[in-house]
Amino acid sequence: MTDAPSELLRLASADNFRDVAGPGEGYPTTDGGRVRRGVCYRSNELQLHDDDVVALADLGLRVIHDLRSTLEIDAHPDVAVPGARWQHLDVSGIPMEMVEILPDTAAAERVMLDVYEAFVRSEQARSSYAALLTSIATEELPQVFHCTAGKDRTGWAAALLLEVAGVDRATIVADYLLSNDFSAGTRAKYLALIEEHLGADKVAVYEPTLVVEEAYLQTAYDAVAADHGSVDAYLRDGLGLSDELVGRLRDRLRA
Structure with missing residues (x-):
């Protein structure tokens, strides 16, 4: 197994795609080591342009872990990547039936906190995260895991991997918050659609479901x-x- 190049691969059709190890030579660990690049990647849904399919195939991906629900997958199935086996590991995300009736920003924030608590306490979520970590530990590398936006279900998985690698908590939180930067374009697109179809007053209501916050991860x-x-x-x-x-x-995970 060799380390990936230090430059950051960006995908035009999956803006939250990135190496779990972080930029450069990889995040430092608390004992003086580093996280190994090129082991596993994280992403939003893989609705990929042809050029991005080629880019992922060139990475030599072996497994794609899809953390979305069956409903999400049926609506937006992943594009196949040559050489990579696709695996479904369902983790419940933001319940859309609740999002559609959110009365205010506070209610949206409560939904997000409940979602993150369920990552830890839901039996289904625990089973899926266990299968993901087991695969990364035992099966061919590199691998990628993703959900819809690549920020919540995927964010908790990435945090766990960095915990195992021995990265300090402050760095883990900072890495988690990078989703707000990486997916800014996609978020702006969705907020514009919300304003167009639901009205400007709904933008602030829905925005907490489209970002990551330290309080969510802390939950x-x-x-x-x-x-x-x-x-x-x-x-x-x-x-x-x-x-x-x-x-x-x-x-x-460690170099």
Whole structure:
């Protein structure tokens, strides 16, 4: 396994695509190491232009993990990438039936907090995240995982991988918040559509569902602390991952 080039690959048709390891030589770990680039990538949905399909095939992708619901997949199926096996790992995201009736910004923020709590406490979510981490630890690399916007379900998965690699919490939070920068164009497009079809007063109501906030991620961490005491215990008891498997995952993630 070789490290990927240090330059950042950007995809025109998937603006939140990026290496989990971060830019440059990869994020530093607390013990003086670095996260290995080219192991796994994160993204929003893979509605790819032909040039971007070629770019991903050139990375040598072996597995694509789709964290979306069946309904989301049926509406916008991934474009196939040559050489990569597609795998569905359903994690419930933002419930659209609730989003459609949001009365105000505070209600939207409450929905987001509930979603992040469910990442930790939902049995289905735990099963899917366990399968994802197991695949990255044991199957051919590199791999990519994604949801619709690549910020919430995908953001929690990326945070867990960086935790396993030994990256400090402040860096993990900063990396998580990068989705607001990477997907700014897509967010602006959706907000313009909301204003056009629902009215300008609805823009502020819906915006909390289109961004990431530190408070959202902290809600997941708080649920981990309340239920398991630590991320290590959550990986072991919540996701059912053995210490051996977590060790293998750590070895793969670190340069």
